[in-house]
Amino acid sequence: MLKRERLLKIIEKVNENGIITVSDIIESLNVSDMTVRRDLDELEKAGKLIRIHGGAQSITMPNKKERSNTEKQTVQTKEKRELAAYATQLVNDGETIFIGPGTTLEFFAEQLKNRQIRIVTNSLPVFTILQDSETVDLILIGGEYRSITGAFVGSLASQNISSLKFAKAFISCNGIYKNDIATYSETEGEIQKLAFNNAIEKYLLVDNQKFNAYDFFIFYHLDNVDAIITDSKVTDDMVERYSQFTRLLVAEKKID
Numbered sequence: 001m002l003k004r005e006r007l008l009k010i011i012e013k014v015n016e017n018g019i020i021t022v023s024d025i026i027e028s029l030n031v032s033d034m035t036v037r038r039d040l041d042e043l044e045k046a047g048k049l050i051r052i053h054g055g056a057q058s059i060t061m062p063n064k065k066e067r068s069n070t071e072k073q074t075v076q077t078k079e080k081r082e083l084a085a086y087a088t089q090l091v092n093d094g095e096t097i098f099i100g101p102g103t104t105l106e107f108f109a110e111q112l113k114n115r116q117i118r119i120v121t122n123s124l125p126v127f128t129i130l131q132d133s134e135t136v137d138l139i140l141i142g143g144e145y146r147s148i149t150g151a152f153v154g155s156l157a158s159q160n161i162s163s164l165k166f167a168k169a170f171i172s173c174n175g176i177y178k179n180d181i182a183t184y185s186e187t188e189g190e191i192q193k194l195a196f197n198n199a200i201e202k203y204l205l206v207d208n209q210k211f212n213a214y215d216f217f218i219f220y221h222l223d224n225v226d227a228i229i230t231d232s233k234v235t236d237d238m239v240e241r242y243s244q245f246t247r248l249l250v251a252e253k254k255i256d
Contacts, residue, residue: 001029001031003039006029006031006039007039007042007043007048009028009029010025010029010039010040010043010049010056011043011048011049013025013028014049014056014057014058015058017058018057018058018214019052019055019056019057019058019177019214020055020056020057021054021055021177021178021180022036022037022040022054022055023054024055024178025039025040025055040055040056043056044056047059052214052216053182053216053217053218054180054218057214076207076208076209076231079207079208079209079231079232079233080103080104080107080207080231081107082231082232082251083104083205083206083207083229083230083231083251084104084105084107084108084110084111084205085107085111085251086229086249086251087108087111087170087203087205087229088108088111088112088115090168090201090203090229091112091115091117091168092117092167093115093116093117094116094117095117095118095167095168096117096118096119096120096165096166096167097117097118097119097120097166097167097168097169097170098119098120098121098161098164098166098168098169098170098171098195098198098199099119099120099121099123099126099170100121100122100123100151100169100170100171100172100191100192100195101121101122101123101125101126101149101150101151101172101188102123102149102172102173102205104172104205104206104207105123105126105170105171105172105205106123106125106126106129108170108205109121109126109129109130110129112130112136113129113130113133113135113136114133114135115135115136116135117135117136117137118136118137118138118139119136119137119138119139120139120141120161120164120166121138121139121140121141122140122141122143122151122152122153122157122161122191122195123149123150123151123152124140124145124150124151124152125150127140140152141157141160141161141191142156142157142160143155143156143157143158143160144156144157144187146185146187146188149185149188151188151191152191153185153187153188153190153191154187157191158190158191158194161191161194161195161198162194162198164198165198165199165200166195166198166199166200167199167200167201168199168200168201168202168203169195169196169198169199169201169202169203170203170205171192171195171196171202171203171204171205171220172204172205172206173192173204173206173210173215173219174210174213174215175210175212175213175214175215176204176206176210176211176212176213176222176228176242177212177213177214178245179221179222179223179245180214180218180221180222181204181218181219181220181221181222181225182214182215182216182217182218182219183215183216183217183219184215184216184217185216185217186216186217189217189218189219190219192219192220193219193220196220196224196225201226202224202225202226203225203226203227203228203229204220204222204225204227204228204229205229205230206228206229206230207230207231207233208230208231208233208234208235208238210230211230211234211238211241211242212238221245222242222245222246223245223246225246226246226247227246227247227248227249228242228246228247228248228249229249229251230248230249230250230251231250231251232250232251232252234248234250
């Protein structure tokens, strides 16, 4: 295939899908990783697309701004409560679990106030919700504070989490696209990655709007998590599409 033809096909694909990954292009055009990355760099310089981590996005797709914790508290509230309540069925008394930052996980923490468990978190809002519990053994991981999300990140947080082991980790994200799990902040993503790596069982909690959505930093892949937990408004099409990567647990259905 001629280079001009290849570049035109990449532009066509990114405009059609809004976002495209390097692996998508390698698979569809049968070219090397190095060739794809050179092509994407060239197309970005020509103003034809925008390079993002692991791929590119269409110039017609608006850039995302990171929403604050306060802003997210009013979005998909019913759905987040539903899936968070459902996820508590996966927690057994006596376990040590990790809970990451995010409003979905704050609803999850609310459901665990009276459980006999140890909870480790790098989220100040999660810590605040649980701090008066008489049954939860609560540990807050410190570090550099991100006020927009209430999360502690950075090298100190990484060092603390690296030395811990969890029975289960419950993490959320800003979007999942094909096999990718992404968030806005690289520093938050790195902590979430470490928590997943140090957990025996890994669970991703996302409401229905997070499917087929993207963000800047890809911190994990769906085929490396035990299950996605989502709400009852997820479409059958999304369930079928993402079940190829991992198990989907939908809040309206009973856990096996």
